[in-house]
Amino acid sequence: MIAKNTLTLMSLWLYFILFGITYGQRNIIIKVGSEPFNLNSNYLINGVDSIRIDLFKFYIGNQRGDYQLVDASDVDTYQLPFDDKFLIIGMDSVTNTSGKLDGVFDPLLGMYWAWNTGYIQLKIKGNCYSQGFNSSFDYHIGGYQVPYLTYKVVKVQSNNAPLTIDLKHFFSVLPIYSTPKIMLPGPIAQEIFYNFTSSFK
Amino acid sequence: MMRWFIFLLIGIPLISLMFVPIDGLFYRPEKWPKPIYNFRDNPLTFEGYTLGRTLFYDPILSKDSTISCSSCHLQFTAFAHVDHPTSHGINSRAGKRNAPGLMNLAWYPNFHWDGGVLSLNGQAINPLTHPDEMGETLEGVLVKLNRNEAYKSEFKKVFGTERITTSHLLKALAQFTVSLVSANSKYDSVMRKESSFNEQEQRGYSLFLKHCNQCHTAPLFTNFEFKANGIGPNALINDSGRRVITGKASDAYLFRIPTLRNIEYSFPYMHDGRITKLKDVIHHYANSSNWVYPISKELKLKNNSLSPEDQKDLIKFLKTLTDKEFLFNPSFGYRLK
Numbered sequence: 260m261i262a263k264n265t266l267t268l269m270s271l272w273l274y275f276i277l278f279g280i281t282y283g284q285r286n287i288i289i290k291v292g293s294e295p296f297n298l299n300s301n302y303l304i305n306g307v308d309s310i311r312i313d314l315f316k317f318y319i320g321n322q323r324g325d326y327q328l329v330d331a332s333d334v335d336t337y338q339l340p341f342d343d344k345f346l347i348i349g350m351d352s353v354t355n356t357s358g359k360l361d362g363v364f365d366p367l368l369g370m371y372w373a374w375n376t377g378y379i380q381l382k383i384k385g386n387c388y389s390q391g392f393n394s395s396f397d398y399h400i401g402g403y404q405v406p407y408l409t410y411k412v413v414k415v416q417s418n419n420a421p422l423t424i425d426l427k428h429f430f431s432v433l434p435i436y437s438t439p440k441i442m443l444p445g446p447i448a449q450e451i452f453y454n455f456t457s458s459f460k
Numbered sequence: 461m462m463r464w465f466i467f468l469l470i471g472i473p474l475i476s477l478m479f480v481p482i483d484g485l486f487y488r489p490e491k492w493p494k495p496i497y498n499f500r501d502n503p504l505t506f507e508g509y510t511l512g513r514t515l516f517y518d519p520i521l522s523k524d525s526t527i528s529c530s531s532c533h534l535q536f537t538a539f540a541h542v543d544h545p546t547s548h549g550i551n552s553r554a555g556k557r558n559a560p561g562l563m564n565l566a567w568y569p570n571f572h573w574d575g576g577v578l579s580l581n582g583q584a585i586n587p588l589t590h591p592d593e594m595g596e597t598l599e600g601v602l603v604k605l606n607r608n609e610a611y612k613s614e615f616k617k618v619f620g621t622e623r624i625t626t627s628h629l630l631k632a633l634a635q636f637t638v639s640l641v642s643a644n645s646k647y648d649s650v651m652r653k654e655s656s657f658n659e660q661e662q663r664g665y666s667l668f669l670k671h672c673n674q675c676h677t678a679p680l681f682t683n684f685e686f687k688a689n690g691i692g693p694n695a696l697i698n699d700s701g702r703r704v705i706t707g708k709a710s711d712a713y714l715f716r717i718p719t720l721r722n723i724e725y726s727f728p729y730m731h732d733g734r735i736t737k738l739k740d741v742i743h744h745y746a747n748s749s750n751w752v753y754p755i756s757k758e759l760k761l762k763n764n765s766l767s768p769e770d771q772k773d774l775i776k777f778l779k780t781l782t783d784k785e786f787l788f789n790p791s792f793g794y795r796l797k
Binding site: 356357358359360361365366367371373374375376404443444445 | 498501570572576577578579580581582585586589598599602625626627630704705706707
């Protein structure tokens, strides 16, 4: 069985070398300041509070309509199957509503609003400890209707470098105490989305 | 020469066979607008339609295998839920809204009383997963279907794959629901000049064109917009309608203008099913003193001068929208396995 897989891989490689077709890839590195980001780890924010993330998923795509659902619980998803210089965080209205519903768009993945059609672009859930108090938060961030769009094109610094995301500032400005829960598009969701996109370096 | 003759002899019947609609499958009635549903994304086949039909009638889709789509969408009442003001689900839980009739869905730009659902394919996720309806999860349904050898082989015939996925399930269901075309009522035959209205129906039709057609626009008998019809918010059910979707204050208590096709059979009426009799619905529209805010301008502008006689005539016309062929078409009914 292993031999068969190896053979398939080798023949694929041969195919790529012979025909010069390579599917570009780009790795994502997620950090919090100088530390690597992991689920269920504590990070110091604003000097005094400590934040811990239980769930972290977001969509990233390119201008040709390819998308990847990056999920912090599965590091394999940190490897994007495309290497475009311009990447898209969020989705336009066509992608949101075209009813593809398979692959990375499968509603099974928990990123689909069935009753108000559209995809959740960023899902983040966790806790914040501040002066002995524990506050939980849960954000489902999305929206494609004017004015509360969640869509941004980001430019990657260089062609070969991995895409680095630094969540330190994003964590420090989450409205954990004023709005601990968001399940709908709207102005605060949009603000959280844009703070998230500014994490892309 | 002989060869051409044989070609024509075999070819013409073969080609004409391609245009004979398979009983039950979707068709576009003459002079109707272009359907909105994306058939290229989900090409209709008889196998796909049949699979969707089997699923529609199978309670396997609900959490405890007690409720199927057809529990709230019965064919003989135009796939609405007779005698139940709002839909009901597993463990006798009641929903918030009146299960609407299912017909001519290929022409709908969006679905539900609030228009929140933008594709027919994605619609079925809502009743499947709502705790007050089928209460299941997509994971749960797919596990059950993938364990069922009969379903596995049917899905394989339609989609060519071993494993049943979310989009296979939704597309199969949509192949059936998109095929529920109702376009053969007496009204339709009059429009095709195959029969004619009697005097009372004709008077009702003139009243309809004057008072109702602006919102319940023929041939689909809805313009798909969201309006407030003056019945006022339901004090027992907290439901602000279209506002839930758009977040706009001006959309509060607006609900979809429903189709009037098969209206005789799809009682009870209104988004929360609060009116049981068609004559009471007409009475509501004909008496502005009954109206409660909000009231959309289309209704406000009416001079609602419908005499009791007018109201009777109008009902006679509305009954010409009953399509018995649709209501009793065996191709839409429960499929014996």
